Amino acid sequence: MSRCDIHIAFDRDDRTYRGGERVSGMVTIRAHEDFRCNGILLQHYWKTHGRGNVDSGTRQEIRLQEAWSFSAGDEREFPFEFDSERWPLTYRGHFVNVDHVVQVSLDIPWARDSRHEEDFIVLPGDIPEQFRGDRTESADLQDAVAKKPASSGGLVAKVLLGLLVLIIAGLLIVLFTMLLPIFIVVGIVTWLRRTAVRRRLGEVECRAPVVKVGPEEPWRFHLAFTPRRSFRINEISARLLVQEVAVSGSGTNKTTHRHTLYDDKVILEPSGFLTAGESFSRSSALNLPDTQAWSIKTDDNSIEWTVDVRIDIPWYPDWSKKFELQMLPPAFLSPLPDGSADTTLPPDPSDTPAPSGAASDPSDNSRTGSDREPLSSSADSAVDAVDRQSVPATIFELVSAIQAADRYGSERSRIADSVAGMEFDVPILIDRVSSTLGLSDAVDPDHRDGRTITGTIAGTEQDVQLFTRAASADDADALTRGDVWEARVHVRKWDSLYSRLVLSEI
Amino acid sequence: MPAASSPGLAFAHLNLRWNPFRDLTRDEWIDLADADCAGILNHLSGHDARPVVQLLGKKGAGKTSHLLAILRHRPEAAYVHIPEGQRREIPEARLILIDEAQRLTRRQKRHLFRSDTPLVLGTHTDFSARLTRCGRSVLSVHVHRQMTVERLHRLINARIAWSRRGPGTVPSVSSETTRALWTQWQPDVRRIMRELYLQFQNMKTPAEV
Numbered sequence: 001m002s003r004c005d006i007h008i009a010f011d012r013d014d015r016t017y018r019g020g021e022r023v024s025g026m027v028t029i030r031a032h033e034d035f036r037c038n039g040i041l042l043q044h045y046w047k048t049h050g051r052g053n054v055d056s057g058t059r060q061e062i063r064l065q066e067a068w069s070f071s072a073g074d075e076r077e078f079p080f081e082f083d084s085e086r087w088p089l090t091y092r093g094h095f096v097n098v099d100h101v102v103q104v105s106l107d108i109p110w111a112r113d114s115r116h117e118e119d120f121i122v123l124p125g126d127i128p129e130q131f132r133g134d135r136t137e138s139a140d141l142q143d144a145v146a147k148k149p150a151s152s153g154g155l156v157a158k159v160l161l162g163l164l165v166l167i168i169a170g171l172l173i174v175l176f177t178m179l180l181p182i183f184i185v186v187g188i189v190t191w192l193r194r195t196a197v198r199r200r201l202g203e204v205e206c207r208a209p210v211v212k213v214g215p216e217e218p219w220r221f222h223l224a225f226t227p228r229r230s231f232r233i234n235e236i237s238a239r240l241l242v243q244e245v246a247v248s249g250s251g252t253n254k255t256t257h258r259h260t261l262y263d264d265k266v267i268l269e270p271s272g273f274l275t276a277g278e279s280f281s282r283s284s285a286l287n288l289p290d291t292q293a294w295s296i297k298t299d300d301n302s303i304e305w306t307v308d309v310r311i312d313i314p315w316y317p318d319w320s321k322k323f324e325l326q327m328l329p330p331a332f333l334s335p336l337p338d339g340s341a342d343t344t345l346p347p348d349p350s351d352t353p354a355p356s357g358a359a360s361d362p363s364d365n366s367r368t369g370s371d372r373e374p375l376s377s378s379a380d381s382a383v384d385a386v387d388r389q390s391v392p393a394t395i396f397e398l399v400s401a402i403q404a405a406d407r408y409g410s411e412r413s414r415i416a417d418s419v420a421g422m423e424f425d426v427p428i429l430i431d432r433v434s435s436t437l438g439l440s441d442a443v444d445p446d447h448r449d450g451r452t453i454t455g456t457i458a459g460t461e462q463d464v465q466l467f468t469r470a471a472s473a474d475d476a477d478a479l480t481r482g483d484v485w486e487a488r489v490h491v492r493k494w495d496s497l498y499s500r501l502v503l504s505e506i
Numbered sequence: 507m508p509a510a511s512s513p514g515l516a517f518a519h520l521n522l523r524w525n526p527f528r529d530l531t532r533d534e535w536i537d538l539a540d541a542d543c544a545g546i547l548n549h550l551s552g553h554d555a556r557p558v559v560q561l562l563g564k565k566g567a568g569k570t571s572h573l574l575a576i577l578r579h580r581p582e583a584a585y586v587h588i589p590e591g592q593r594r595e596i597p598e599a600r601l602i603l604i605d606e607a608q609r610l611t612r613r614q615k616r617h618l619f620r621s622d623t624p625l626v627l628g629t630h631t632d633f634s635a636r637l638t639r640c641g642r643s644v645l646s647v648h649v650h651r652q653m654t655v656e657r658l659h660r661l662i663n664a665r666i667a668w669s670r671r672g673p674g675t676v677p678s679v680s681s682e683t684t685r686a687l688w689t690q691w692q693p694d695v696r697r698i699m700r701e702l703y704l705q706f707q708n709m710k711t712p713a714e715v
Binding site for chain 2: 016049054099121123248250292
């Protein structure tokens with residue numbers, strides 16, 4: 001029998017917390033014999049487990065107790081609390097799992113430490129700093145995970161390391177010189193390959209507006225080129241591949257395990273002929289699945305989201321371009337660069353018609369994220385307060401009510417719905433003005449040909465999206481970032497994907 | 507694709523904390539190493555001067571497990587693993603355990619073999635002749651001969667017990683399944699663990715495999 005039992009209890013039965021939320025609980029230690037310990041330490045950190053080597057994050061330490069003597073039969077309790085990490089989030093997969101743990105250890109002199117750990121679940125909550133950038137830019141996923149710091153050696157170790165680096169650099173130079181002919185051959189082959197592809201296809205333009213994506217979004221991209229010659233193709237396609245990658249062992253024992261979570265392909269052009277001089281221009285989309293497989297990259301474990309756009313030419317080098325997407329929780333995603341309510345873009349007028357069966361425009365993207373369950377029931381629901389007491393008379397009262405409501409439930413939507421039909425005067429601090437897209441389901445006929453303004457309600461932090469009438473288009477076009485524009489509006493809805501109010505000008 | 511619903515506690519449906527046959531950290535491996543070390547420990551602490559133990563065996567046979575089991579009994583020892591294509595400094599210690607000893611440099615071998623430091627070498631190469639020439643007292647252990655179906659069965663179910671989440675039923679692996687796995691994959695215990703990982707990954711309720 002061990003010297004003692006260590007029991008860790010969390011304040012929530014389901015042990016489920018949002019990133020940045022306070023985690024608290026109680027550590028109970030029951031001694032089975034007399035012993036002395038030099039201290040009781042609580043550590044909390046994330047770690048991976050599964051088929052790959054175990055990666056873990058920085059261990060945050062809380063000293064629960066200094067030196068202490070236990071007598072057989074003693075039972076002592078130590079409360080603890082800390083803020084949960086925001087990233088990585090708990091994940092359950094086939095080869096890769098991510099968990100957050102609390103570990104308690106008793107430092108017992110001249111004996112093996114007694115320790116015990118319990119896991120808890122971290123769901124999307126506060127946005128990690130690394131993900132605050134634009135959706136067009138990739139975040140550094142390895143930087144996003146706080147990792148176990150590398151051990152720093154002493155002076156001798158550093159000198160040896162320096163010498164080793166110099167030796168390796170020298171060897172590399174010698175090796176490079178020896179292998180130079182091979183590099184030249186490989187370079188020539190690559191150049192010939194590219195030249196051959198360019199000779200047939202001309203310059204190929206392939207672009208996508210975003211690399212940070214959310215579940216159930218359509219990921220749009222555009223491919224355009226004008227063939228210089230007529231030739232046959234097997235197909236033009238875009239393949240979305242989602243894989244868990246876990247590396248186990250090292251050296252000769254190193255094995256890479258891959259498990260495909262999702263594999264989908266859209267055909268932009270089926271097998272057939274491309275005619276010289278006839279331009280090919282196609283906007284299309286891959287519908288991303290409903291998932292919790294957030295992109296992650298640690299030393300030996302990762303979840304990779306890639307799209308391979310390919311022009312498959314028989315008996316000839318293919319043209320291809322690979323996009324690395326970053327799948328993130330909707331709450332972490334900033335508005336799209338064009339300021340539209342969804343990721344759908346207007347079809348390019350130059351788009352050539354899609355073949356039958358090929359993907360064309362994406363399906364409706366108006367996901368709201370309102371399916372998220374609140375984790376903790378707030379005693380005084382803000383929406384009840386609105387219903388019971390008074391309907392907000394001004395936009396500022398409305399913003400206050402929304403801010404007071406649980407951001408993850410449907411309360412904010414209900415508050416916004418409760419003021420439907422009411423008119424508000426709103427000063428908007430302008431961030432961006434763009435043309436309203438007629439395709440969006442959020443736009444009624446009165447506001448087509450108008451402008452879409454994104455910004456914040458002046459004097460608050462509340463983001464808004466405003467659809468202006470066509471008559472106001474010229475005034476809106478004259479606005480620049482930082483201007484304040486006053487408008488009389490209706491509240492259309494709460495957009496939980498972007499945490500903003502959607503308004504329409506009256 | 508994993509379900510898009512919120513994740514629950516890992517392997518709670520099997521009353522486990524994780525897949526018992528997942529990869530281990532070094533500390534976990536030390537805790538779980540099940541090897542018959544009595545003869546080895548006797549040799550190291552016996553009257554023979556300058557003892558050396560060689561652990562010989564193919565990949566996955568259990569050389570590292572033996573080394574880590576020795577480390578558990580002799581925590582004052584220094585353990586060094588030499589990755590492929592790399593060099594490692596060998597520290598001064600009262601007992602040195604070297605994993606993948608065939609990757610020692612010539613100079614390191616000469617220095618170590620001639621020294622008085624007791625050694626345990628996990629290796630694919632038999633150094634006994636050379637060690638004897640250096641005046642060492644050598645015990646060679648072929649680790650795959652140490653493994654039996656009974657020991658493997660115990661090892662597998664120890665992994666499951668270590669992964670237990672709480673009181674109640676947990677899955678188990680029968681001796682018949684263990685025998686079948688051993689017949690198919692011996693002496694590669696690592697491969698057997700990999701097969702069991704997949705079995706447990708797909709298991710819905712605690713049951714005997």
